[in-house]
Each structure stands twice: as C-alpha cells, then as structure tokens.
Amino acid sequence: xxxxxxxxxxxxxxxxxxxxxxxxxxxxxxxxxxxxxxxxxxxxxxxxxxxxxxxxxxxxxxxxxxxxxxxxxxxxxxxxxxxxxxxxxxxxxxxxxxxxxxxxxxxxxxxxxxxxxxxxxxxxxxxxxxxxxxxxxxxxxxxxxxxxxxxxxxxxxxxxxxxxxxxxxxxxxxxxxxxxxxxxxxxxxxxxxxxxxxxxxxxxxxxxxxxxxxxxxxxxxxxxxxxxxxxxxxxxxxxxxxxxxxxxxxxxxxxxx
Amino acid sequence: xxxxxxxxxxxxxxxxxxxxxxxxxxxxxxxxxxxxxxxxxxxxxxxxxxxxxxxxxxxxxxxxxxxxxxxxxxxxxxxxxxxxxxxxxxxxxxxxxxxxxxxxxxxxxxxxxxxxxxxxxxxxxxxxxxxxxxxxxxxxxxxxxxxxxxxxxxxxxxxxxxxxxxxxxxxxxxxxxxxxxxxxxxxxxxxxxxxxxxxxxxxxxxxxxxxxxxxxxxxxxxxxxxxxxxxxxxxxxxxxxxxxxxxxxxxxxxxxxxxxxxxxxxxxxxxxxxxxxxxxxxxxxxxxxxxxxxxxxxxxxxxxxxxxxxxxxxxxxxxxxxxxxxxxxxxxxxxxxxxxxxxxxxxxxxxxxxxxxxxxxxxxxxxxxxxxxxxxxxxxxxxxxxxxxxxxxxxxxxxxxxxxxxxxx
Amino acid sequence: xxxxxxxxxxxxxxxxxxxxxxxxxxxxxxxxxxxxxxxxxxxxxxxxxxxxxxxxxxxxxxxxxxxxxxxxxxxxxxxxxxxxxxxxxxxxxxxxxxxxxxxxxxxxxxxxxxxxxxxxxxxxxxxxxxxxxxxxxxxxxxxxxxxxxxxxxxxxxxxxxxxxxxxxxxxxxxxxxxxxxxxxxxxxxxxxxxxxxxxxxxxxxxxxxxxxxxxxxxxxxxxxxxxxxxxxxxxxxxxxxxxxxxxxxxxxxxxxxxxx
Numbered sequence: 057x058x059x060x061x062x063x064x065x066x067x068x069x070x071x072x073x074x075x076x077x078x079x080x081x082x083x084x085x086x087x088x089x090x091x092x093x094x095x096x097x098x099x100x101x102x103x104x105x106x107x108x109x110x111x112x113x114x115x116x117x118x119x120x121x122x123x124x125x126x127x128x129x130x131x132x133x134x135x136x137x138x139x140x141x142x143x144x145x146x147x148x149x150x151x152x153x154x155x156x157x158x159x160x161x162x163x164x165x166x167x168x169x170x171x172x173x174x175x176x177x178x179x180x181x182x183x184x185x186x187x188x189x190x191x192x193x194x195x196x197x198x199x200x201x202x203x204x205x206x207x208x209x210x211x212x213x214x215x216x217x218x219x220x221x222x223x224x225x226x227x228x229x230x231x232x233x234x235x236x237x238x239x240x241x242x243x244x245x246x247x248x249x250x251x252x253x254x255x256x257x258x259x260x261x262x263x264x265x266x267x268x269x270x271x272x273x274x275x276x277x278x279x280x281x282x283x284x285x286x287x288x289x290x291x292x293x294x295x296x297x298x299x300x301x302x303x304x305x306x307x308x309x310x311x312x313x
Numbered sequence: 314x315x316x317x318x319x320x321x322x323x324x325x326x327x328x329x330x331x332x333x334x335x336x337x338x339x340x341x342x343x344x345x346x347x348x349x350x351x352x353x354x355x356x357x358x359x360x361x362x363x364x365x366x367x368x369x370x371x372x373x374x375x376x377x378x379x380x381x382x383x384x385x386x387x388x389x390x391x392x393x394x395x396x397x398x399x400x401x402x403x404x405x406x407x408x409x410x411x412x413x414x415x416x417x418x419x420x421x422x423x424x425x426x427x428x429x430x431x432x433x434x435x436x437x438x439x440x441x442x443x444x445x446x447x448x449x450x451x452x453x454x455x456x457x458x459x460x461x462x463x464x465x466x467x468x469x470x471x472x473x474x475x476x477x478x479x480x481x482x483x484x485x486x487x488x489x490x491x492x493x494x495x496x497x498x499x500x501x502x503x504x505x506x507x508x509x510x511x512x513x514x515x516x517x518x519x520x521x522x523x524x525x526x527x528x529x530x531x532x533x534x535x536x537x538x539x540x541x542x543x544x545x546x547x548x549x550x551x552x553x554x555x556x557x558x559x560x561x562x563x564x565x566x567x568x569x570x571x572x573x574x575x576x577x578x579x580x581x582x583x584x585x586x587x588x589x590x591x592x593x594x595x596x597x598x599x600x601x602x603x604x605x606x607x608x609x610x611x612x613x614x615x616x617x618x619x620x621x622x623x624x625x626x627x628x629x630x631x632x633x634x635x636x637x638x639x640x641x642x643x644x645x646x647x648x649x650x651x652x653x654x655x656x657x658x659x660x661x662x663x664x665x666x667x668x669x670x671x672x673x674x675x676x677x678x679x680x681x682x683x684x685x686x687x688x689x690x691x692x693x694x695x696x697x698x699x700x701x702x703x704x705x706x707x708x709x710x711x712x713x714x715x716x717x718x719x720x721x722x
Numbered sequence: 723x724x725x726x727x728x729x730x731x732x733x734x735x736x737x738x739x740x741x742x743x744x745x746x747x748x749x750x751x752x753x754x755x756x757x758x759x760x761x762x763x764x765x766x767x768x769x770x771x772x773x774x775x776x777x778x779x780x781x782x783x784x785x786x787x788x789x790x791x792x793x794x795x796x797x798x799x800x801x802x803x804x805x806x807x808x809x810x811x812x813x814x815x816x817x818x819x820x821x822x823x824x825x826x827x828x829x830x831x832x833x834x835x836x837x838x839x840x841x842x843x844x845x846x847x848x849x850x851x852x853x854x855x856x857x858x859x860x861x862x863x864x865x866x867x868x869x870x871x872x873x874x875x876x877x878x879x880x881x882x883x884x885x886x887x888x889x890x891x892x893x894x895x896x897x898x899x900x901x902x903x904x905x906x907x908x909x910x911x912x913x914x915x916x917x918x919x920x921x922x923x924x925x926x927x928x929x930x931x932x933x934x935x936x937x938x939x940x941x942x943x944x945x946x947x948x949x950x951x952x953x954x955x956x957x958x959x960x961x962x963x964x965x966x967x968x969x970x971x972x973x974x975x976x977x978x979x980x981x982x
Contacts, residue, residue, distance in 0.1 A: 067981070105800045108981040126804050134800035140793035142733035153729045158801055196797070585937060607937035628763050630937055650763070676901065682908035682945075683900045684937060685916055688766070689925055690774050691893035 091256035367391020379405035420445035442470035672699035726811025747827020784864020862969025
C-alpha cells in the first residue's frame with residue numbers, strides 16, 4: 057500500500073533521513089516506528105503525508121507517487137503529536153468543520169461515546185484540558201475510517217481508561233484490516249500492540265522485524281532491554297560520531313517511559 | 314448709496330421730460346432713431362423685440378430703458394451702447410453677441426470719459442467686455458447679469474472693466490465666465506458690494522494701481538483665483554466669501570505690493586491657498602474665517618506689519634507658510650483648530666503659545682513635491698518634534714494668546 | 723479554500739482580540755463624531771488611525787494567528803486538500819475578520835449619526851476600502867513572515883520591523899531623497915516612490931477624496947495630471963489591489979515549498 061524508495065531529507069545541513077526504503081503492505085497489522093529523538097520518525101511520517109517534501113526518493117501510495125498530489129490523503133488518517141485547535145471554536149463545531157472539509161461518512165458518535173466526550177461537545181477548545189484535547193484529537197483522527205492510520209504519540213496525556221479504550225480500538229481496527237503506523241516512547245504500548253518494529257537510528261533503518269526477532273537478535277528477554285542494547289550498540293558503532301547528549305537523554309527517556 | 318441719492322437728486326433738475334417709445338410699430342422703430350428723437354432729460358422706452366443694431370451712441374443725457382428686456386443683438390461685430398454724455402441711464406436690456414476683437418477691447422456697454430451714469434438691470438450675454446468704464450466717474454453699475462464664455466485669457470475680456478474710473482458703485486451684479494469678473498485699474502474711491510463673481514477664467518475681482526476702494530459682501534467662487542489686489546493702497550475688504558478657488562496655483566486672495574489695507578469678516582473656504590501675500594505691508598486681518606483650505610495663509614517675501622487678530626483657522630491642511638524672515642508680523646488671539654494647548658486659568662485663551670508654522674510647511678515651501686507626504690505619520694512625528702523644540706521654523710511666529718473656542722464670525 | 727476561510731473567520735470573529743478591536747473602533751468613532759462638529763476633521767482623524775493602526779494590528783494579528791494555529795495547520799495539511807487552499811483560506815479569514823471589525827466599528831457610529839444620507843458616504847467608503855486593503859496586505863505580509871520564520875521571536879520582530887518600515891521609515895527616506903535631490907524634477911520620483919508603499923498609496927487615495935487633490939496638484943503638471951484626475955485614482959487603486967495580491971502569491975510560493 058505504501059512504499060518508500062530511497063528517501064533522503066535534510067533540514068539545512070542536518071541530514072535527517074539518509075536513503076530510507078520501506079514497504080508497508082500488510083493490512084491488518086500494527087507497525088511501531090521507534091528511535092531516539094531526532095532519528096527521523098516524525099519526518100518519515102510527515103513525508104508520507106506530504107507535509108515534508110523529500111530531497112530525493114519517492115513515496116508511492118497504492119502504487120502512485122504522492123509528489124504534488126493531495127487526494128491520496130483520503131486513504132490516510134493522521135493523529136498529530138500536539139493537539140492544538142482554533143481556540144474559539146466549540147468541540148462540536150471543530151468536528152463539523154473537519155467533516156465538512158473531507159466529506160464522506162464519519163463515525164464520530166461512536167468515538168465520542170468511547171472517550172466519554174459527550175459532556176464536552178459544547179465547550180470551547182481553549183477551555184479543555186490537555187488530556188481532553190488529546191481525546192478530541194483522537195476523535196478527529198479516527199472518524200473517517202480510512203484504510204491507513206498514522207499515529208504520532210497517540211497516548212500522550214491520556215488517562216488509564218482512555219488509554220485502555222485506545223488500545224482496544226487499535227486492536228479492533230487491526231482486525232478490520234487497517235494498516236497502522238505508530239510512533240511512541242512507551243515500550244509497554246509497543247509490546248502490547250506492535251506486530252512489527254521499525255527502528256530508526258541516525259536517519260537509517262537500523263532494524264526491521266517482529267518483537268521476537270528483535271529480542272533474539274540482541275539475546276535479550278524483554279523489548280526494553282533489547283532497545284537499550286540497540287542504543288548502546290549504536291553508541292559504540294557510531295564511534296561517538298553522534299552527540300552523546302542526544303543518545304544519553306533519549307536512552308533515558310526510552311527506558312524511563 | 315450716497316452717490317446714488319445725489320444722482321437721483323440731480324435728475325429732476327433737468328427740463329420737463331418727455332417719453333419716446335421704440336417698437337416695430339412706433340414712430341421710432343430702432344433705438345438709434347429713438348435716441349435721435351430724444352432731447353436731454355427725455356426717456357426712451359424700448360419695447361420688447363429683437364433689435365439688430367450695433368454702435369448705438371448715446372450722446373445726450375437721457376434715460377434709455379428696456380421694457381420687459383428687449384434684446385439688442387450686436388451680431389458679433391459691434392459694440393452695442395457707447396455712452397458719450399454724462400447723466401445717462403441704460404436699464405433693462407438684454408444685450409447679446411457684442412463684437413469681439415483681439416485688436417481693441419470691445420464691450421456691450423462702454424462709458425467713455427463721462428460722469429453720472431447708471432447702468433442697471435441689464436443682462437449681458439456672450440460679450441468680450443461686459444461693461445467698460447474708461448474715465449467714468451461717479452457712476453452706478455447695479456443689478457446686472459453678465460455671462461460670457463471665455464476660453465483663454467488673450468481673446469476674452471472682463472465683466473466689469475474700470476480704467477481710470479473714480480467713485481464708482483458696483484453692486485448686486487452677477488458675473489460669470491469672463492476673464493476677470495471685475496477689473497479695476499487706476500480706479501479709486503469706489504465701492505464694490507454684494508456681487509457674485511463665479512467661474513471666471515482669471516480673477517473674480519482684480520485691482521491694479523487702485524486706491525481707497527472698498528469691496529464688501531461679495532462672493533467669489535470657482536474662479537481661476539478669487540481676488541487679486543496688486544500695487545494698490547488702502548483697500549477695505551469686508552464680509553466677502555472666497556470659496557473654492559481650487560486648482561494649481563489658485564488662491565482665494567492675492568495681496569501683492571499692497572499697503573494699508575483692512576480685511577475683516579471674510580470667509581475663505583476650500584481654496585488651494587486662502588491668502589497669498591507678496592510684499593503686503595501694514596494690513597490688519599480681523600475676524601476672518603479660514604476653513605478647509607490647502608494653505609490658509611502663505612506669506613512670501615517682504616511682508617511687513619501684518620497683524621492677525623481674532624481670526625479662525627479651521628481644518629486647513631496647513632495653516633501658515635512663512636518663508637522669509639518675519640518682519641513684525643503678529644498673531645494675537647486667533648482660533649486655531651490644531652491648537653493642542655490648555656487653558657488652566659479659564660480666561661478663554663490657551664496658556665501656551667501656538668506656533669502655526671509647522672516644519673512640514675517649511676519643507677513644502679522649499680521642496681514643493683514633498684506635499685505627497687502630507688499627513689503621513691512620519692511628517693506628524695517630524696512636526697511634533699519641531700513643535701517641542703523649534704529649529705527650522707521661525708520661533709517668533711507664534712500666537713501667544715490662542716483662543717480656546719471658535720469665535721463667532 | 724472556502725471552508726477553511728469560513729471556519730477561520732468563524733473562529734476569529736469570536737476571538738477576544740477581534741472584539742476588542744471592534745470595540746476600539748466603535749468607541750473612537752463615536753467619540754470623534756460626538757465631540758467634533760466637523761465631519762472632515764473626523765474623517766482625517768480616522769484616516770490617521772486607519773493608516774497606522776490597521777497595518778499594525780493586521781501585522782500583529784497575522785503573526786500571532788499564524789504561529790498559534792501552527793499545530794492545527796499541520797492537522798489540516800494531513801487532510802486531502804491543497805496547501806494553497808489552507809493558507810489562502812486562513813489569510814483571507816484573518817483579513818476579512820479584521821476588515822469586518824473595521825467596517826462595523828466605523829460604519830456603525832456613522833450609521834447611527836445618520837451620515838450615510840449626507841455626502842460623507844463616499845469619504846466613509848474610501849476610508850473603509852483603504853482600511854480593508856491595508857488589513858489584507860499587512861496580515862498577508864505577516865503570514866508570510868511567520869511562514870518563513872520558524873523562530874517566533876524572530877518572526878514577531880521582523881513583522882514589527884516591516885510595519886515600522888512602511889509606516890514610518892519609508893516616508894523618512896522618501897522625504898530625505900526628495901529634499902536631497904530638489905534641484906531635479908522630482909514629481910515622477912515622488913509618485914513612483916509612493917506606489918511602492920501601500921500605506922502611502924492609501925493615504926494619497928484618501929487625501930484625494932478629501933479634496934486635497936488641488937494641493938497635490940499645486941507643485942506641477944505631473945502631479946496635477948496624475949493626482950488631479952480619475953486616471954491617478956484608478957492607477958493608485960489598482961496598484962493597491964496588486965499589493966493585496968502580492969502576499970497571497972508569495973504565500974502560495976512559500977507554502978508550496980515548505981516542510982511542516
């Protein structure tokens with residue numbers, strides 16, 4: 057469904073993606089895209105959405121290049137990392153706006169019920185808490201029921217119940233045959249949800265495979281330790297080329313989360 | 314008025330007058346015949362009709378009177394009436410198509426070296442010069458309506474033209490589309506009252522070398538320029554309206570080489586320049602209103618002893634330009650709508666002086682093209698800083714007692 | 723674009739700032755009309771406000787809105803719509819909400835005082851038209867600056883500088899140039915310099931309507947021909963329209979190449 061060929065992208069002099077090629081062809085699967093901060097996860101996702109324009113390489117969705125296209129985004133639901141909305145609109149109006157924008161049938165009622173947003177519908181968005189905004193964000197992302205889901209840090213700010221609902225929802229969507237791409241810092245979430253892991257490091261694909269393969273490759277029993285091992289190995293492999301602070305902090309972040 | 318009363322008193326002193334009628338079926342069928350039949354003191358009544366006559370010479374003291382406005386047509390060739398006797402009245406005619414010439418000045422009615430004439434209630438259309446007084450003395454020009462179609466200054470003439478005239482009373486006339494509405498040269502001791510001079514090519518009223526004249530209650534609208542007073546002395550200018558004399562190098566009033574004059578209760582409304590002064594000396598300006606002019610007053614070289622008191626300067630783009638050193642010109646107790654001071658002692662006068670010359674006025678007088686920056690924020694800032702500490706504008710041009718409230722004018 | 727425009731407008735007209743802006747104009751115009759008997763003076767006072775404040779507020783609103791809606795813009799970018807539609811929609815939404823505040827804020831009191839029946843309606847109209855165009859131009863420039871600068875502090879600084887340049891510095895430079903070269907025929911220079919600054923253009927358009935055309939024509943034939951006739955007004959108006967289009971085109975160009 058989505059194939060990425062030799063994708064290069066740099067911001068100014070800083071290379072972020074260094075020739076990444078990937079295929080996402082299995083419907084009904086969850087792929088976790090992992091990597092320390094600055095490894096290019098978000099850039100990769102945004103490239104698929106056409107928000108970041110690659111320097112080289114191409115991305116095909118359903119076999120057609122997305123360069124200069126926009127209609128292909130009907131195939132994709134996107135959950136952005138930060139949930140901020142026009143301050144003076146009410147939740148109901150915002151939902152109506154996005155429905156209006158994209159047309160087609162939507163399933164927001166089900167989602168609103170799922171996240172318990174019924175009470176919040178007539179509130180203005182600048183009066184909502186961060187967690188509630190994230191719920192609105194989830195509703196907006198999921199309501200179109202498109203075949204591809206791209207979720208950037210879907211769990212941020214969610215309370216345990218909402219988190220549980222989200223997990224159930226993602227599982228259900230997988231069963232319905234969706235192609236789901238997730239970035240997250242929460243290892244347990246990955247363990248629970250991901251069929252496949254893509255690990256980005258320094259703009260390259262360091263590893264791609266199932267959780268078991270990852271654990272086996274590093275001889276670790278848990279995913280957490282395997283990732284720690286990657287980062288440790290990455291550190292030695294890179295011979296200190298990358299700034300240690302980047303790795304230290306992100307390692308900590310990964311382990312602690 | 315006095316002149317007029319005197320004149321009326323003189324009339325009955327003549328002989329027992331008789332009346333001669335002129336009409337197509339009368340004994341006299343032409344005006345010329347009528348005049349020929351008349352004797353001094355007679356009245357020639359011209360009945361309605363069109364009389365194609367030119368060069369009618371009135372050489373005796375008679376009253377020539379049109380009944381219901383008979384038309385006299387000069388057929389574009391002739392002067393119509395030439396007054397060559399004293400004590401002549403020409404009244405109630407409709408004079409059309411008097412001759413035009415570029416070689417000599419041709420008029421609908423000419424007075425030639427005579428006194429005690431009265432030219433009233435005539436309607437003059439399409440003449441080069443309307444009423445031409447050459448060496449005319451003690452005469453009246455009243456209630457006439459003059460309209461021409463002047464296109465350029467060379468081929469056109471003035472509505473009422475006075476040349477070496479004395480003690481003339483010009484009142485209640487309407488003059489349109491001539492070169493100058495009223496022109497006075499070497500004309501002294503005359504009164505110009507309640508005339509309306511509109512849409513004339515050059516000036517509404519024009520003085521040259523004329524002294525001791527008064528003009529009052531006149532209206533000057535939409536002329537090339539309103540009034541020009543040049544090389545004259547002792548002119549009183551009272552209760553006139555100078556309105557919408559608008560356009561490039563146009564102004565309400567030009568004072569050029571003029572001495573000892575008085576301007577009171579005049580209204581200067583929407584003129585490009587209200588008063589333009591060059592070499593104006595010993596002039597008092599009181600109770601005049603300057604409203605919505607481009608420049609209210611421009612004082613250029615050699616203006617001495619001009620005194621402005623109790624005038625109102627309202628919403629002019631620029632109130633005052635002074636581009637020479639100031640020679641004893643004063644401003645006292647005027648109202649300036651731009652004044653931003655205060656009156657803490659409540660005596661009706663602002664406690665800080667008002668400086669009417671802005672830096673921008675000064676700049677535009679040096680570099681006129683900068684006028685495109687009029688009212689720009691930068692210019693406002695500039696004016697403000699100059700106001701706080703004057704560096705370029707004359708510091709002594711200031712009204713020490715600016716009025717807080719607009720005076721009744 | 724229409725939908726983005728609608729919702730942006732819908733969002734903005736309920737913003738506190740828009741209401742504050744509207745309230746400011748209502749109050750100012752009412753006070754001016756109530757305390758000054760001379761309508762032309764009111765129009766001139768309002769002109770100064772429109773020429774300085776409209777661009778300033780539009781600039782500030784523009785950067786503020788562009789930066790504040792940054793994350794939501796990303797959400798929109800992920801939707802199946804063209805980039806240009808998003809940014810033009812937001813740009814016009816912002817411009818129109820500012821224009822509405824202006825038109826209602828000034829028009830309301832004018833209506834209340836029954837001035838539409840008088841000849842002042844044209845002055846009012848020309849004032850509003852120029853205010854609207856300046857709002858559009860400067861919110862567009864601000865949008866552009868925000869698009870080109872990720873750093874918000876830098877963006878804000880640049881936006882203020884842009885305003886300061888057009889509102890003040892430009893005229894200062896122009897004045898210096900004119901005074902410096904006063905030995906030469908200056909009219910074409912003065913005119914063409916005015917064309918490159920939308921605030922100057924608006925000011926001249928309003929002044930011409932206020933019957934100061936003859937004053938402009940005082941200096942020479944070129945001014946008279948250009949500013950004293952319908953030709954000049956028409957040209958000035960179209961150049962101003964061009965100025966409205968300019969940021970819109972630049973936004974399309976920049977937005978088309980930008981990574982979010």
